[in-house]
Amino acid sequence: MLSVISYPLFAISVILALVLSISLFPVGWFEFRPEWLGLVVFYWTLRAPAQFGVVLAWCLGLLLDVLEATTLGVNAVSMAVIAFLVLAMHQRLRMYPVAQQCLVVFLVLGINQMLVHFLKQFLGADSPGFAYLWPALTSAIAWPFVAAAFDNLNRKLG
């Protein structure tokens, strides 16, 4: 838990995550795009569990639903699940070494992606096999860098 957190940084990180989830990635590689908003929710619920929680994550997921034109509520509930899982284990999670944190990021975002695709298929989408788990893997790889960058900025701005 950081002693100080910076709310402007939170707002900027959310906007950045939303922009990154629709842009700035090679078109042919969309499958591998990290789930940026999921990472942001993961980071803020881990660092400041008192301020950020399930409901806020749900609201951010709703924005992602609008951007991705999925059925309203699909990404929202999946983001809420990320926040819930992190809240449930944030005390242990903070003690973990970086590699183990990455593994947890992979598992939690994997559950998020699974839930999204389960709901989409339930509503009639095609089944893409297991390709939908790529974002969880790339997010896990991106996690140490994202966390380090936000920690630094938090310390400077907070």
Place this chain on the structure above:
Amino acid sequence: MIPWEGLTIKTIFVQGPVPGFRLILVMLVSAALIAADARFEQLASVRSTLATGLAPVHWLGNAPYRFSDWVADLFVSRGDLEEQNEELKTRLLILERRALKYAALAAENNELRRLLNSSESVDDRVIIAEVVGVSPDPFSHEVIINKGANDNLRPGQAVLDSQGLMGQVINTSQFTSRVLLISDSSHAVPVEVVRNGLRYILLGNGDREQLELIHVPDTADIREGDMLVSSGLGGRFPRGYPVAEVSNIVKEPGESFMSIQATPKARLNQSRLLLVVFPPQENVEPVPEESVEAESANNDGSGGAD
């Protein structure tokens, strides 16, 4: 927070027990939202409002591309520009000549139609839009364009590029709209073969380079290289725009239908400038009552046949 001997202690366990109650609450709300959005149309306005609020995100997402375009423009030499200008002038001349011929043909066609007592065909009104985003979901083929409800766009309008039909508008916000491409696996276009007027349905199958022509009987007269244009049946797409070219025909003995692939004419993943077609104004001329009825009966008949 625990008030304890008049002192408020900030504990590490700020959340107390696992916040399962909120999760259950949020899940119930989501279930209601999903059911409402998937089955009914009430949430379209909510989505449109949120999308309008998110317009800056689209703008920011597109900014780097505009910036790189701008930088590229900065470093174009005068010679290049002159050359390009010359080229465009030549091209304009050629197209103008064609347009002259087309105007004469269109007039002649309308004259013939009038002689046949059928309705005059009017040129479609279009508006130019730019692609500002691509759907982040790799399994759906959608693009976002920079024209929205403010420019009178409505869901259901056809979208073209310079080569052929791209797709249709599926929802609009104030400043942007979402276009479903013809290659999306949930999209279908009614088409006809230019050579002989056979009418079929062209399905998208999630592949940008290939569409699927379905329910073509084994004996149908269709060849590789045949051009497919929109047939205008169903009333969604205007008639006569090129959609795809038949690229591969496989006849399987024992199957009642051939399996036919077609290559889309539009450059689905390259075009940045698109044309959105407005449907022709319906009440330009008041049409006598009985002819309207006859026409709708005709439409019903043809709709049933397909």
